[in-house]
Every structure is written in C-alpha cells, then in structure tokens.
Amino acid sequence: MKSTNVARNVVGALRDMGVRHVFGVPSGGWVDYMEAIRTTDGIDFVLASHEGGAGFMADICGRLTGVPGVCFGTFGPGATNLATGVGGATLDRSPMIALTDEMPASLRGRTVQMAIDHQALFAPLTKATMRIEADTAVTTLAEAARIALSGRPGAVHVGLPQGMSAVAVAAAAIGAIAADPVPAPAAADLDALTAAFAAAAKPVLAIGLGAVHARVQDRIVALAERFGLPVLLTPMAKGMVAEDHPSYAGVLFHALSDLVGKTHAEADLVVAVGYDPIEFNYESWMKDGLALASIDIAPADIDREKHPVAAEVVGAIAPALDALLALPAGPKGWDLAALATRKAAMFTKLAGREGPFGPCAALDVLRDVLPDDGIMTCDVGAHTHLIGQHWRTPKPGTQIMTNGWSAMGFGLPAAIAAKLCRPDTPVCCVLGDGGFLMTAGELATAVRENLPLVIVIFTDNDLALIRIKQEKKQNPIYGTPVRAEGTIGGPSLFGVPVTVARDPAEFRAALEAGFAADGPVIVEALLDSREYDELVLRKDKP
Incomplete structure (x- = not known):
C-alpha cells in the first residue's frame, strides 16, 4: 500500500537512525523534505548561511553523537560549497551523510542550468557516493550510514533526484544501524608485536585518532604506567592522556615540536596505537631508521625503506593492547624525571x-x-x-x-x-x-x-x-x-x-x-x- 511519499520515508529513516539536525541551505527540490522534517517529531532543519558551514556542522554532530551527521546542498554551486565540509568529514574521520539535489534520470548528461555530475564531484571526497530510488530510498540510507560508520569513519554522498520526493510509496522503516565489526587481530601478528616490544629498550607510544574511536584510553594509560613509557599524541587525540600525567610527552606537529622531539629522538621503537597519518606522516617526525610497531584497523602507511616495520597488527586495537599488558611488568629504559623536566620547560615557554x-x-x-x-x-x-x-x-x-x-x-x-x-x-x-x-x-x-x-x-x-x-x-x-x-x-x-x-x-x-x-x-x-x-x-x- 502506497501510504506515504519518498520525502517522508527519507526523513523518518534519518530520525530513526538517531539524526536530530539536518543542516543546509534549501532549494526548490528540498521543499518536500523540509515539510517532512517540519511534521516529524525528533528532527529539525537548521538553516545555515553557507553550505560549507552546514557541512562542518554535520561533521561535528557525527563526531559528538556517533550517528552520521547530515547536511544538504542543491545543484552545482550548492554542492560545491557543501564539498568543503564533506571533505572535512572524510579526512577528519567523522561519519556523515551528505545529501544533494540531483537531476532526474531524463536530464542526466544533458546541458542544464547548474547541472554537474555530483556523483563524480563527491567520489574523491567521500567513502562512497550513491543515489536513491523511490522504492528503496530507506535501504540506500541504511547502506550509506553503515559505510559512514565503518572502518575509519567518513562521509557518504547520497543524491536525491529532483521530482522524486513526492512520489507515493509504501511506508518503510529503517532497521538498526551499526558499523561493520572490526576483525580480531591475527595471533601471529600479536606474537610479533609482543616480541618487538619486549626486545625494545626505549619504546615510545604514539597515540592517534583511531585510538580515540576505539575507546582504549584506560588501556593506554595502564600500558604507559606498567612499563614507564612516554606517550606522544597527535593533535586530534588530545585528552587521551592528561597533560600532568608523568608519561605525557607532548603533541606532535604543533608548537615547540622540537622540544617534543627530544623525547622521541631517544626511542628505539615507536608503538603506534590508532595512529592516522592523515594528521601527520610518520616520516615527518620519526628519525630515519627508527622502527615501527603499528596497532590499527588499517595497515601502516609508512616508507618501509626508511623505517623497518617490526610488527603490524591490523584489526581491533584493544586485544593488541591487552597482549602487551599481559607481558611481565617492569620499567623500560626511560628517565621519566628527565621527561618531566623537558615537559615543564615546554609549558613554561607556552x-x-x-x-x-x-x-x-x-x-x-x-x-x-x-x-x-x-x-x-x-x-x-x-x-x-x-x-x-x-x-x-x-x-x-x-x-x-x-x-x-x-x-x-x-x-x-x-x-x-x-x-x-x-x-x-x-x-x-x-x-x-x-x-x-x-x-x-x-x-x-x-x-x-x-x-x-x-x-x-x-x-x-x-x-x-x-x-x-x-x-x-x-x-x-x-x-x-x-x-x-x-x-x-x-x-x-x-x-x-x-x-x-x-x-x-x-x-x-x-x-x-x-x-x-x-x-x-x-x-x-x-x-x-x-x-x-x-x-x-x-x-x-x-
């Protein structure tokens, strides 16, 4: 029974997956979707001044709620404006669904005012790009949300063909949305990790955004304390270790990074936990020849001719940290008093x-x-x-x-x-x-x-x-x-x-x-x- 329309199905699905705000600048093709938002409890449209700002807002909603943030832009310039915020969600690893108007099938590839290929525009800026069909719009949104949340989170573009919003369809509900499960790490890789760590005299921990997503803060602090290790953070991993913790060694790439470098210059192994080189490439801060042990959901992106990869654990992060925590306790070769002196000098300068x-x-x-x-x-x-x-x-x-x-x-x-x-x-x-x-x-x-x-x-x-x-x-x-x-x-x-x-x-x-x-x-x-x-x-x- 065709009891509703595409716009109401789309908006209901967004609301039911947990979306509370849709950000954008409206178009004529968006009117039915706005009316559906107005008449649907639990979701609101937020008028932005510029589609780029709407994209940034959706990015942050995705970061803070864990539900894909949602934004909208119209044809051509609306989509190109939106693209700045969409690229941000992808490279800052925030789940997002970016909606845009699209030409109906009969006009795709024709010369039409404002028309460009939105699928091509968003392909390099997103994890995936797709468009809805009237009878399967909710299924498409569910797939977009799954992709946005899985692996390293990011944006997915979904095109809304003009004229489809008012098409009568059967009511459809969206099911539970969840990211793809992260596979367990291979036993052989865990063995290589523990062997490399045990052999290192002065391993240093480098914590990235992936560790934030994995919610392994307690394990990282416990590992640092168990073995007396300094901890480096990337800027977007701030807060994973308190600045006044004895193991805190500073943030890579940012102010006075040369003082932070005095610590990692002494290391003989970098144990990278959820390290995402989108923030700062390994080669830009690791001394040549320094070995890497990587723990992440993705393979390490590093010049392996300059930096030997002593271990590479690809999969869930927590089990790898548990394997290290199971090793016999005892301080490594770090002088944490000297680290404290360097850190105090850095904060004095700041x-x-x-x-x-x-x-x-x-x-x-x-x-x-x-x-x-x-x-x-x-x-x-x-x-x-x-x-x-x-x-x-x-x-x-x-x-x-x-x-x-x-x-x-x-x-x-x-x-x-x-x-x-x-x-x-x-x-x-x-x-x-x-x-x-x-x-x-x-x-x-x-x-x-x-x-x-x-x-x-x-x-x-x-x-x-x-x-x-x-x-x-x-x-x-x-x-x-x-x-x-x-x-x-x-x-x-x-x-x-x-x-x-x-x-x-x-x-x-x-x-x-x-x-x-x-x-x-x-x-x-x-x-x-x-x-x-x-x-x-x-x-x-x-």
Missing part, C-alpha cells in the same frame, strides 16, 4: 608572559574560565598550533579541531553544532580574524538558534603562519595582513554583541560575562601575533 597581550596569555585566561567539562572548538591558523600543545584537555571531545582537512572557517560552525548537540554544556570557539571572515555569516545561524555561545576572536590583523613562513624565506610581508589595523568592526555583528579586550583582565571579565549571557557573544582579543614566531613551525624531526 605560558602567558609580561608585555604585550599575546595568544598564550589569552589561552591561559580562557582555560581558567571555561569549565573542565566545557567544549572549545578552534579554527585553523597559528593559534591552532598553540592550542594543540598548550590547551589542557581533560578528555577527548572537549577540544575539537580539524587536523586532517585543516580548513579555515571550521571553528564557528563547529561550535554551533557542538552547542546544538550538547545544549547544557558550556561551548566556545577560538578563531583567528582571518578564519572568522570565512564563515562569519554563521553568526546569523547562532542568532536564529538562540545559542548561548562565546565566540573568541584573536585579532592580530595577520595570517601569522604564512607571514612567519615568508620571513623564514626572507621574503617581504605580502598578502598576509588581514587589515591595516583596528578591530573586526562595530559593537554588534549580525545581531551578536562584540566586546573588545586589550589585556588579560579585560579578557577575563568579557569571558565571564559572555558565558553568563543567554545568547551568542563575541569576545575580541586584540593580540600581538609576534608571540607566535618563537613557538610555532619548529623542527619536527630530530
């Missing part, structure tokens, strides 16, 4: 200092004001490198960045989505003034949704990372000043009040007021970008 108001002092104040259970998202720029090393992160998911895709403009949409997903949690974002300009229109989204959100803008009128690279090459500063001087402009932007802070005391007062507000607030910190020069873009490899 602390706020006397003189002009700089980003280190601003982060110190923000960390003090934001509760430990609060969420801070950040954009991409020099400030990201400070946050990666300096920001105390109590647990995974309380600091959110993009380090696989690394798209400027990410921070504000990410914070909006985090607040929608966690309405009772304090949320803020830290943006450079350059990145802010890329998605400033999403302030209107925060206002429409009436989200209590603190938007921190580090204004230094400078694309500092690129300016530093210019100066390292002794090139003149060109094309990197955001503006000659001044602020982002005005006491209010898109209806969001702006408070300007010129020193730590003003910044603290503005933050405290901002977190007490009942809507979005901008706190603009006027900072000296020269503080970055001695902290970021240091030598990563010993």
Whole structure:
C-alpha cells in the first residue's frame, strides 16, 4: 500500500537512525523534505548561511553523537560549497551523510542550468557516493550510514533526484544501524608485536585518532604506567592522556615540536596505537631508521625503506593492547624525571608572559574560565598550533579541531553544532580574524538558534603562519595582513554583541560575562601575533 511519499520515508529513516539536525541551505527540490522534517517529531532543519558551514556542522554532530551527521546542498554551486565540509568529514574521520539535489534520470548528461555530475564531484571526497530510488530510498540510507560508520569513519554522498520526493510509496522503516565489526587481530601478528616490544629498550607510544574511536584510553594509560613509557599524541587525540600525567610527552606537529622531539629522538621503537597519518606522516617526525610497531584497523602507511616495520597488527586495537599488558611488568629504559623536566620547560615557554597581550596569555585566561567539562572548538591558523600543545584537555571531545582537512572557517560552525548537540554544556570557539571572515555569516545561524555561545576572536590583523613562513624565506610581508589595523568592526555583528579586550583582565571579565549571557557573544582579543614566531613551525624531526 502506497501510504506515504519518498520525502517522508527519507526523513523518518534519518530520525530513526538517531539524526536530530539536518543542516543546509534549501532549494526548490528540498521543499518536500523540509515539510517532512517540519511534521516529524525528533528532527529539525537548521538553516545555515553557507553550505560549507552546514557541512562542518554535520561533521561535528557525527563526531559528538556517533550517528552520521547530515547536511544538504542543491545543484552545482550548492554542492560545491557543501564539498568543503564533506571533505572535512572524510579526512577528519567523522561519519556523515551528505545529501544533494540531483537531476532526474531524463536530464542526466544533458546541458542544464547548474547541472554537474555530483556523483563524480563527491567520489574523491567521500567513502562512497550513491543515489536513491523511490522504492528503496530507506535501504540506500541504511547502506550509506553503515559505510559512514565503518572502518575509519567518513562521509557518504547520497543524491536525491529532483521530482522524486513526492512520489507515493509504501511506508518503510529503517532497521538498526551499526558499523561493520572490526576483525580480531591475527595471533601471529600479536606474537610479533609482543616480541618487538619486549626486545625494545626505549619504546615510545604514539597515540592517534583511531585510538580515540576505539575507546582504549584506560588501556593506554595502564600500558604507559606498567612499563614507564612516554606517550606522544597527535593533535586530534588530545585528552587521551592528561597533560600532568608523568608519561605525557607532548603533541606532535604543533608548537615547540622540537622540544617534543627530544623525547622521541631517544626511542628505539615507536608503538603506534590508532595512529592516522592523515594528521601527520610518520616520516615527518620519526628519525630515519627508527622502527615501527603499528596497532590499527588499517595497515601502516609508512616508507618501509626508511623505517623497518617490526610488527603490524591490523584489526581491533584493544586485544593488541591487552597482549602487551599481559607481558611481565617492569620499567623500560626511560628517565621519566628527565621527561618531566623537558615537559615543564615546554609549558613554561607556552605560558602567558609580561608585555604585550599575546595568544598564550589569552589561552591561559580562557582555560581558567571555561569549565573542565566545557567544549572549545578552534579554527585553523597559528593559534591552532598553540592550542594543540598548550590547551589542557581533560578528555577527548572537549577540544575539537580539524587536523586532517585543516580548513579555515571550521571553528564557528563547529561550535554551533557542538552547542546544538550538547545544549547544557558550556561551548566556545577560538578563531583567528582571518578564519572568522570565512564563515562569519554563521553568526546569523547562532542568532536564529538562540545559542548561548562565546565566540573568541584573536585579532592580530595577520595570517601569522604564512607571514612567519615568508620571513623564514626572507621574503617581504605580502598578502598576509588581514587589515591595516583596528578591530573586526562595530559593537554588534549580525545581531551578536562584540566586546573588545586589550589585556588579560579585560579578557577575563568579557569571558565571564559572555558565558553568563543567554545568547551568542563575541569576545575580541586584540593580540600581538609576534608571540607566535618563537613557538610555532619548529623542527619536527630530530
């Protein structure tokens, strides 16, 4: 019996798989889907200012909920705009279903306004791309969700042919959605791992995003403590080991990475747990000849001529850690007191200092004001490198960045989505003034949704990372000043009040007021970008 239509089946399936928000900019072809959302309990449409922002928002919903985030873009420019956020979900390993309008079958391949091949557009940006048919739309969405969640999570594109939304069909319900099971590791591979670990005098743990997804934080800490091992983190694995833990050795790739390198330079084996080179290739930080033991759901991506692979365990991560934990306890050859001294020196360099108001002092104040259970998202720029090393992160998911895709403009949409997903949690974002300009229109989204959100803008009128690279090459500063001087402009932007802070005391007062507000607030910190020069873009490899 044809008791419903395609649009209602699609929206009901999304709701039943756990989707609570669909982000996008509507089109004529989306009207039936919007009406289905309006009349379906438990799911809402969130109008974004730009499809790229909608993609970033869906990414964060996928990260925080474990259910694929969902976004929509129309033909041509809507889809290309959306593509920035879709690529981000794939390379930052967030489950997503990206919906777009598509031409009906009769017009595919024809010359039509706005028409491009969306299947071809999204193929290199997603794990899979497909389109619905009227009678099997729910089955297609279930398959898209399974693919998005399985293995390394990512985006799946689903095309919605124009004119299909109102087609009468039988009602269809979606079943339970689950990722494909991760296979158990081979016994021989576990034997090779334990042998390599037992033989190593100074193994170091390198923890990546895959370990976050595998939820093996307790095992990693136990392993470090059982054998007295230093632990390195990739930026998106922040929170897996506390900064004040004796084994914590720092974050790869970000500020003062040369000091972090003093630790891994002493290692004779890297035990990589869920290490995803999308954040930072092994060869960019491991000294030549250093051996690798990899534990991950995917084979290690490394130059095996430069780095011998002593063990490679492909499959579920937890059993491999259990095999190591079953070895006789006893400290390896590390001097954890020396590690503590290096770490203290690093954090001293990153602390706020006397003189002009700089980003280190601003982060110190923000960390003090934001509760430990609060969420801070950040954009991409020099400030990201400070946050990666300096920001105390109590647990995974309380600091959110993009380090696989690394798209400027990410921070504000990410914070909006985090607040929608966690309405009772304090949320803020830290943006450079350059990145802010890329998605400033999403302030209107925060206002429409009436989200209590603190938007921190580090204004230094400078694309500092690129300016530093210019100066390292002794090139003149060109094309990197955001503006000659001044602020982002005005006491209010898109209806969001702006408070300007010129020193730590003003910044603290503005933050405290901002977190007490009942809507979005901008706190603009006027900072000296020269503080970055001695902290970021240091030598990563010993």
